[in-house]
Amino acid sequence: MLAIARGKDAIRISVLITTCTHEARVTVFTRTSSMAKRLIRWRKKIRHGADCHSDHELLVCDIQVRLKRLPKAQVLVRFDFATINDEYMVRVPNRFETLLASDLEELTPCELWDKGKNILKDVANATIIKSRKNHKKWIMKATLKVVERRKEIKAKGIDYQVDLVKYKQQHKIVQRMMRKDIEKYINEQYQRIEEKSINNSLKHLYQGVKSLTKKFKPTIDTVKSDGKILNESHEIKDKWKQYCSSLFKKNDTITTMSRLEDRLFANTEDTEPPPLYSEVEKAIRELKNNKNPGCDDIAVELIKKGGENVTCFFHKLYTAIWISKKWPDDWVK
Structure with a gap:
């Protein structure tokens, strides 16, 4: 058996070898290099018992095992927004002006958002310096x-x-x-x-x-649910999902003015108009800086520095969402 192991996997393999040595009658040969990898070679010898056959036959088998390599998590690109220059504030409005001049009526909200997102990301990667990881103060x-x-x-x-x-x-x-x-x-x-x-x-x-x-104190995320302590990540996510769903769940037993209005105007054909341009402009202006971007990697600073054409694009996007009643895929992940 040939195995390359690191960390916990190396400990598990060593436990496996010890167990097989004592219980399964195997001959084990191990060799360890000076690197972090551990190269373990062992040959397993299986012997028939006395009840199987009168002849004592020796069987030798070689097994090769490769540990699964886990995929690395996608690292979000972080920009140093203090380095946003005039080039970004010129190229972004020009690209969005070309986009707004094209026919956008046939595009779905998801397709429209993908086009705007790609413009912001492409120009940001070409003009803005990526922020470096914050190191400790004492490192020169x-x-x-x-x-x-x-x-x-x-x-x-x-x-x-x-x-x-x-x-x-x-x-x-x-x-x-x-x-x-x-x-x-x-x-x-x-x-x-x-x-x-x-x-x-x-x-x-x-x-x-x-x-x-001050000494290092590791933090452990735990949630208490029905007298039990949950410490697994998927269990904690499920509990928070259940809790938030209960908060926003519609309660039909409570009568509010909005529901009375819905009942009164249920048969009318009048619909509420989409958001105004001034409302979208105000919403973008009041967004807070220095917030972590979502899965789309679009930070607030990239939108604010885009100018009037970016605001016009988001107004068209919100109007398309309002009419079609469909969110872009990135916004519901």
Whole structure:
């Protein structure tokens, strides 16, 4: 049996080998490399019992197992909206002007939204700088450059011994620079705490001590349901779905003015008009910045910086939704 394992899978395979060794009478040979991967080779020998046949036959079988590689989750693209320049604010209105000049009456709300979404994403990818991951405060810029160099070496692949040596050397440099940075940061914090204690600034003194002595506390998402504690992600989602559905469920026993109006005007042919352009403009203007985008990767800042043509596009989109009574697929995920 040939298996390549990491983390928990390696532990499970080791437990499997131990169990087979003691109970199934197998001969086990293991070999472990210095890398994170574990290469385990073992041959299973099956012997017939005395009740099966008079001759004692030896059967040998080789089994090869490959662990399933889980698909990686899609990483959302995050932009640094402080770098939105004039190029974005010129190209987006021009693209939407061309879109609005075409015939949009035959398009469904889903198709219309896909066209507008693709324009915003294409122009943003071409003109806006992507935001970098926030690193810890004590890591210096020179250290981050060395870390990027290590990532480049690993991305090329470690197929030969020469590549492995280069990666190990770069890893040692990163570790050495990290130790220097954290030591420098801690010394600076000690000096600040000492200054605050001299100046009798107790609030900042305790904050500095807490920042250095604070330990990591893992958070566990749990929900209590009918006396039971739910900690599985799918169980928690189902519970929240059930709770929200109960909140927005229509209660026919309660009579409100809106339902009275629905009953009075049920037989009339008059329908409420679609949203006005001024209402759409006001709604876009009042949207809050610095909010995580949804599954469509469209942030609020991209819409606000689009100008009047983007507002006109959303007005047409909302009108199409109002008339067809159908939402785009991205909005209901």
